[in-house]
Amino acid sequence: MLIVRKVGFLAFALAFIIAACAQRIPKEALELSSENLADRQRQTRRFATTDEKALLSSSVAVLQDLGFTLEASATELGLVVAAKDLSAVEPGEIAAVVLVAAITLLGGAPVVMPWDSKQKVNVSLTTRLSGENSENTLVRVTFQRVVWNNQGKVTKTEPLNEANLYQEFFEKLSKAVFLDANEL
Amino acid sequence: MNYDRLRNQWVLLSLVISLSVWMGGCTTSKDAILASDKTQLELRSIQQRAFDLTDREKTLRTIIATLQDLGFVVNHADSTLGSVTGTKLNNYSLKMTVTIRPRGTNQLLVRANAQFNIQQVEDPEPYQQFFVALSRAMFLEAHQVD
Numbered sequence: 001m002l003i004v005r006k007v008g009f010l011a012f013a014l015a016f017i018i019a020a021c022a023q024r025i026p027k028e029a030l031e032l033s034s035e036n037l038a039d040r041q042r043q044t045r046r047f048a049t050t051d052e053k054a055l056l057s058s059s060v061a062v063l064q065d066l067g068f069t070l071e072a073s074a075t076e077l078g079l080v081v082a083a084k085d086l087s088a089v090e091p092g093e094i095a096a097v098v099l100v101a102a103i104t105l106l107g108g109a110p111v112v113m114p115w116d117s118k119q120k121v122n123v124s125l126t127t128r129l130s131g132e133n134s135e136n137t138l139v140r141v142t143f144q145r146v147v148w149n150n151q152g153k154v155t156k157t158e159p160l161n162e163a164n165l166y167q168e169f170f171e172k173l174s175k176a177v178f179l180d181a182n183e184l
Numbered sequence: 185m186n187y188d189r190l191r192n193q194w195v196l197l198s199l200v201i202s203l204s205v206w207m208g209g210c211t212t213s214k215d216a217i218l219a220s221d222k223t224q225l226e227l228r229s230i231q232q233r234a235f236d237l238t239d240r241e242k243t244l245r246t247i248i249a250t251l252q253d254l255g256f257v258v259n260h261a262d263s264t265l266g267s268v269t270g271t272k273l274n275n276y277s278l279k280m281t282v283t284i285r286p287r288g289t290n291q292l293l294v295r296a297n298a299q300f301n302i303q304q305v306e307d308p309e310p311y312q313q314f315f316v317a318l319s320r321a322m323f324l325e326a327h328q329v330d
């Protein structure tokens with residue numbers, strides 16, 4: 001009955017693989033952590049105004065300056081959502097693809113590895129009154145992206161936490177708020 | 185051909201047939217569209233809490249802030265309907281919709297439902313964690329609703 005044992009083992013292995021494939025939600029996915037607070041600081045700036053709507057409007061203008069298109073907005077809740085599609089090609093990765101292809105070509109069968117080709121960046125921006133007498137407005141912006149390779153397969157789904165990204169965005173927003181306030 | 189080998193082949197064949205019959209009897213991918221592992225009542229008790237609040241706009245803003253604190257990017261919000269949807273990308277995709285509805289005259293019912301990659305989230309723990317974060321942001325206690 002060797003064959004029965006073999007089939008039994010295969011069925012068991014198959015069931016195990018199927019069960020392992022169903023990835024479950026990580027325990028920390030919805031848990032507040034100190035990391036979350038650090039993210040909040042990087043993503044938030046305080047503006048000395050109570051005019052939320054003007055601030056939202058300036059923010060939309062900056063997002064447009066950066067090539068984003070508006071996907072949704074809820075002014076009464078202080079929210080704008082925007083997105084941008086762009087290339088995700090990285091010269092370093094292309095160099096590696098070419099190198100692998102060249103080396104494998106010497107062996108007679110060139111292997112062309114897939115490379116990241118495009119990405120979609122999502123951003124949501126919110127405004128909220130703050131301060132003891134609600135004399136300030138907090139602007140919080142969050143970026144994330146999805147990357148696809150040249151075969152159309154998703155290779156990355158990640159938050160964008162680079163500090164300079166947020167710094168640059170808020171520098172542009174500060175400038176825009178100033179320009180809009182002075183109607184330049 | 186000896187008898188043992190013939191019997192083994194029959195065993196194998198019957199296994200293959202029973203597997204295909206068993207698979208054939210399974211629900212199709214279309215049947216799964218409205219399926220859920222839990223009853224409507226179980227799901228609601230996991231996914232919703234009541235808060236002693238009446239200010240809809242303020243509550244929605246707190247929900248948006250909480251989602252952002254948890255690493256979500258908000259996709260959509262509607263103050264008339266009382267809904268917020270956001271997505272968290274972190275080598276996975278976690279999409280969540282949070283809605284509010286009045287409960288009696290001095291409470292709001294907050295309901296959340298999440299989708300992790302291609303699965304509905306039906307475990308109680310992630311929702312408990314979400315409501316802990318939301319309660320903290322509201323400085324209020326979340327009441328279990330039966």
